[in-house]
Amino acid sequence: MIQAGQQPKITVFHCLNSFRETPQLFEGCQANIVKMACSSMTQDIYLLKAFEAGADAVIVLVCPEQACRYAEGSIRAKKRVTRVKALLDEIGLDGERLSLFNTMAEESVALRHIIQTTLVKLDTIGLNPAFNHYN
Amino acid sequence: MITGSQKPLKEIATLVEPYERILILGCGTCVKTCFAGGEDEVAVLASALRLYFKKNYKMVAIDELTIERQCENEFIQEASFKAGQNDAILSLACGAGVQALAKRFAKSPVLPGVNTTFIGIQESPGIFTEECSGCGNCGLAVFGGICPLTRCSKKLLNGPCGGSCRGKCEIDADTDCAWQLIIDRMTLLGQLDNLATYIPPKNWSTSLSGGPRKLIREDHII
Numbered sequence: 001m002i003q004a005g006q007q008p009k010i011t012v013f014h015c016l017n018s019f020r021e022t023p024q025l026f027e028g029c030q031a032n033i034v035k036m037a038c039s040s041m042t043q044d045i046y047l048l049k050a051f052e053a054g055a056d057a058v059i060v061l062v063c064p065e066q067a068c069r070y071a072e073g074s075i076r077a078k079k080r081v082t083r084v085k086a087l088l089d090e091i092g093l094d095g096e097r098l099s100l101f102n103t104m105a106e107e108s109v110a111l112r113h114i115i116q117t118t119l120v121k122l123d124t125i126g127l128n129p130a131f132n133h134y135n
Numbered sequence: 136m137i138t139g140s141q142k143p144l145k146e147i148a149t150l151v152e153p154y155e156r157i158l159i160l161g162c163g164t165c166v167k168t169c170f171a172g173g174e175d176e177v178a179v180l181a182s183a184l185r186l187y188f189k190k191n192y193k194m195v196a197i198d199e200l201t202i203e204r205q206c207e208n209e210f211i212q213e214a215s216f217k218a219g220q221n222d223a224i225l226s227l228a229c230g231a232g233v234q235a236l237a238k239r240f241a242k243s244p245v246l247p248g249v250n251t252t253f254i255g256i257q258e259s260p261g262i263f264t265e266e267c268s269g270c271g272n273c274g275l276a277v278f279g280g281i282c283p284l285t286r287c288s289k290k291l292l293n294g295p296c297g298g299s300c301r302g303k304c305e306i307d308a309d310t311d312c313a314w315q316l317i318i319d320r321m322t323l324l325g326q327l328d329n330l331a332t333y334i335p336p337k338n339w340s341t342s343l344s345g346g347p348r349k350l351i352r353e354d355h356i357i
Binding site: 043044045087129130 | 143175179182
């Protein structure tokens with residue numbers, strides 16, 4: 001449960017073509033945005049490092065699978081996210097903190113919904129327990 | 136190459152828990168190729184363990200290093216400094232690498248982070264298959280380069296069992312029948328008649344069944 005006044009930290013990894021940075025999208029949270037030339041650059045270690053750095057949730061935004069400019073980027077990102085979600089479950093952090101969505105840059109309504117859904121989810125699973133213990 | 140897969144995180148965490156400072160040591164050769172113990176896997180495991188211990192209110196300092204090969208002293212010595220700085224070493228190499236480290240660092244506990252599985256090849260990206268049993272007396276010339284000892288579920292040396300279906304093994308439908316592959320290849324090579332030669336029972340004394348083996352090259356010993 002998130003306490004009043006607490007602002008969850010959300011790290012967003014996104015492909016250049018799947019998201020346009022709009023500060024208003026992130027009302028109610030602190031956002032850390034990582035731009036990638038293609039979602040195939042999503043690596044297990046980057047996702048884990050985001051949690052080490054204090055992210056309460058990590059969102060990966062990738063193009064629809066048939067619309068990836070580099071053919072397989074979205075598919076590769078999806079497979080890596082699935083693997084890291086399982087690892088987060090093993091760690092005990094809850095894989096639900098990590099999500100991948102197929103989006104297009106102009107879909108601001110959908111993106112707003114994604115952020116708000118993530119905040120609701122965090123309200124249930126709580127803040128990152130690995131970060132908040134010692135920091 | 137020797138293939139392996141990383142142990143489950145909880146098993147690794149239980150192994151390293153008694154120590155305050157551990158070195159995760161990767162191996163940049165075989166296990167790197169099969170995504171079990173190269174630089175990337177060392178980094179991911181270190182990060183996962185840091186999160187795991189923080190979440191469980193435990194302080195374990197985790198150091199990282201990957202050397203070219205853990206089965207050769209010339210490369211192992213690159214890890215000497217970090218080995219001395221840590222209470223234990225978690226090796227992400229095959230069993231040979233773990234034992235080579237244990238020999239080299241007599242005072243450091245060396246823990247295995249990888250389950251060594253088999254000698255194999257990368258069939259396609261992300262898929263590894265067993266190809267060699269290391270029997271010590273290679274007979275691949277007779278079988279067209281396909282080893283029935285390793286790839287036939289029944290290890291038959293004188294032809295198929297008759298149980299295969301559409302080229303797949305009756306033990307596992309995902310496995311190619313080794314004898315189907317052998318016959319197809321010998322047909323292609325025009326050497327099918329070679330298979331008429333009787334192969335006597337395998338002498339296993341050259342394999343691990345004959346006890347631990349040693350390879351000596353006198354010309355390289357000073």
